[in-house]
Amino acid sequence: QxxxxxxxxxxxxxxxxxxxxxxxxxxxxxxxxxxxxxxxxxxxxxxxxxxxxTVVNPKISNIDVFSIVSDEAFAYINFLQLAHGSIIRSHTLEIKKKLEEPDEDLLALAILEIRDRFDSQSKTVYTSFPLKLPEGIKVVVPKLGDKKKIVDLSERNAKFFRMERFKQTKITDPDRHTNRIMAQMQKDLRLSEEPRHIECFDNSNIQGSDPVAACVVFKNGKPAKKEYRHFNIKTVVGPDDFASMEEVVLRRYKRLLDEMQPLPHLIVIDGGKGQLSSALKSLEHLGLRGKIAIIGIAKRLEEIYFPDDPIPLYLDKKSETLRIIQQLRNEAHRFGITHHRNKRSKKAVQSELESIEGVGEKTAQLLLKEFKSVKRIKEAGLEDLAQMVGLSKARKIYESFH
Missing domain, CATH: 1.20.58 (Methane Monooxygenase Hydroxylase; Chain G, domain 1)
Known part of the structure; x- marks a missing residue:
């Protein structure tokens, strides 16, 4: 029994x-x-x-399955033990990296440690890539069928464990979480240093009118909203995204240089090769080309463009690096659109006031500054208006609303 x-x-x-x-x-x-x-x-x-x-073919028996998922700082090795088509044991090991060890070396070491810990007697190991293990252990890399499915399952387990650890770390050790993301971004984007300070630019000119631009700032992967900046396009006539981008990048970094403020480690341009080239012209004019890393992100396929490289980089859709870049781009777009709408709304209000005989741009601005809105101007008494613009204009304004 x-x-x-x-x-x-x-x-x-x-x-x-x-x-x-x-x-x-x-x-x-x-x-x-x-x-x-x-x-x-x-x-x-x-x-x-x-x-x-039974998760696989019942004929698959006495097999050890291993997979590895890693980032810059840690590796996660999942172990599944199979007997008669059933998983009888699952275990995931977290290893802190000391050097830039390849996954092959880490997995080979982890397999020996895990098998020893659980006293595995299996003669066959399934993995996702070839490995050199001690004599007597056969390594199989399944390509199809139930054997491949079980290796994929092990890899999903490792990824799930990694995500759960990230969630815990984000709460218990936020500095470690931030450091890991910064190191991963540096590696993914081929940067010379961690992008602790990132700035992203986006143009906004809905229906071709009132072109504006936005610059948002992220510090350690998080929005630094007090450092966000709006730009009203001054030197460009009509909707010209390339010229507008050239203008705002020039203005932004000329000012930072003049005020001796710290420059970003990375600039993100919302747009493809054209917008990136325009931004590069401004950096070159300021002598900053090559001193600040800069990339462009195109919306259609989320491809990343680098200076002087016609072939874009495609990041994994689930990567944290792409998620941060998308968050920057979306935040810049939101901030720019909000400013654009406010500007158009304010312009519409001024137009309503300027349609009154004797009221020009300066008078309209003076009234809005004092009363804050057209509604309050309409509700104001004749005496209150006269104190601001004189009795003659005040009477015309009052009569136009009553």
Missing amino acids: IADIRQIIKGNFNSSLRYFKKEMKRLAGEMRFEEAQLIKNKIEVLESYQVKS
Whole structure:
């Protein structure tokens, strides 16, 4: 009985099922139908459990499955132990990297440690890439079918464990979380230093009118909203994204240089090669080209463009580097659109006031500065208006609203 229970725990149901079926037939032959029914119920429970626990082909037995997922600082190795088509053990190991060890070396070391810890006697190991292990252990890299599915499952387990660790670390050790993201961005974007200070630019000229631009700032991967800046385009006539980008980048970094403010480690331009080239012209004019890293992100396929490189970089859609860049781009777009709408709204209000005889741009601005809105100007008394613009203009304004 104890030996059979051990076999069930290991995923081998065959001996127990054979025993119960033989016992059921014996009891039925002796006309002991109630007892035979109880045995049948046990058989059904075992078969149901076997179906639920069988994740691959039942013929796959006594196999160890390993996978690895890593970043700049840590590696996560998942181990699945299979017996008779069932997973009888799952374990994920976190390893802190000391050097820039390749995944192959880390996985090979982890396999030996894990197998020793759980006293694995399996002669066959499934992994996603070839490895050199001690003699007597066969390494298989499945390409298709159930064997490949079980390796994929192991990799998903490693990724899930990694994400859960990230969530915990973000709460318990935010500095470690930030450091890891910064190191990953440096690696993914081929930067010479971690992008602790990033600035992103976006143009906005809805329907071709009132062109504006926005610059948002991220420090350590998080928005620094007090450092956001709006720009009203001054030197460009009409909707010209390239010229507008050239203007705002020039104005932004000329001012930072004049005021001896720290420059960003990375500039992100919302746009493809054209907008990136325009921004580069301004950096070159200021003598900053090559001193500040700069990239462009195109909206259609989220491809990343680098200076003097016609071939874009495509980051994994789930990568944290791409997520930060998308967050920068979206925040710059939101900030720019908000400013653009406010500007158009203010312009519409001024136009309403300037349509009154005798009221020009300066008078309209003076009234709005004092009363804050057209509604309050309409509600103001003649005396209040006269104090601001004189009795003659005040009467014209008052009469136009009453």
